[in-house]
Amino acid sequence: MPIRTNRGRAAVYRRLWGWPMRSPRHLTVVVFVVAVLVITLGILVPQLTGGNKPGGGAAAESSGNTTSTSNVPGTTNTPGVTGSASALPTRITEVPSAPTSAPPDPAALEVADSWGRAWVDHPEGITAEEWLAELAPFTTEEQLTEMATVAPGNIGATEVTGEPEVVESFTSSVKVELPTDDGNLLITVIDTPDGWRVAFYEQVS
Template structure:
């Protein structure tokens, strides 16, 4: 029997919308059904509609068919897209700068110079003209001078790698060979890191 009055319709609507709020079980059931419906729509709609601009077989070219009046067969238009760069090219090498090599050698000379009785502050002051302030404050202040076995530079430095703004230089000592990284800053070359060369 059809509902003929507005009051009857309102009661039916109130009953439908109020059903989920009658008990916690009704509310949870309604939320589960709603989640299933939304998930199904999210999966099925993109498949039914299709994705615009989809490329053929994952390549860089996409083909679209267009019909023109007066032409029986469809015309295929193919566009080739340029490849997308996924990685940055490696920095280009540059010829070694002799000022940077000189700074590396002088830094290792000051690093190895720590006769008995030298305090950490005196040692750091010897390194200060050749070192960045950040590296001096963060790393070199924790160095234990007793663990430095070298006392002097024994040969000429060798440039291991040279880029436009930095270099890695190996400096031989009477202890381990020291690899120094120097960077070109506004005020000249400065040491930013050192390790024992392999």
């Protein structure tokens, strides 16, 4: 039967509020039910309102950490260490320029001619040391070392039969062909701190 008076409603409310106080068992039941409701609301409310999504600060921090530890080419990352990453050595991207062509230096041609005449000058009985001593003023140290294994007696040419002819000419090197009585010599002369010197030669037909 519906309660129609305020006095009746107040009596009902007093009975409901007083029920937990009637015994320790009633109080325990009420506390348990309230705790279950609080936990349930704590789980459901964030899911319904989107509260579990990370805030801007967390997202920014995560983004910052990801950027600092990403493997970017040219950098070295060490976990737990902050600061700028060390860069790898820079690669050479420019192609070396080609030698610059230039008219042959008369001094280079003179050195090639003098070297060729010393090369064919190997009378019978000359030692390798004596032969190399004649070539030394016109030859680089590296080329003299290579020629130390050459036996002068095995050289067939005995005289130069013409003038040096330019094959290639650059600002720092000149290649000439020098005729002898046993074929031609292809001689490369380079510009060194000590002047023009023969750096390479070969016999050609």
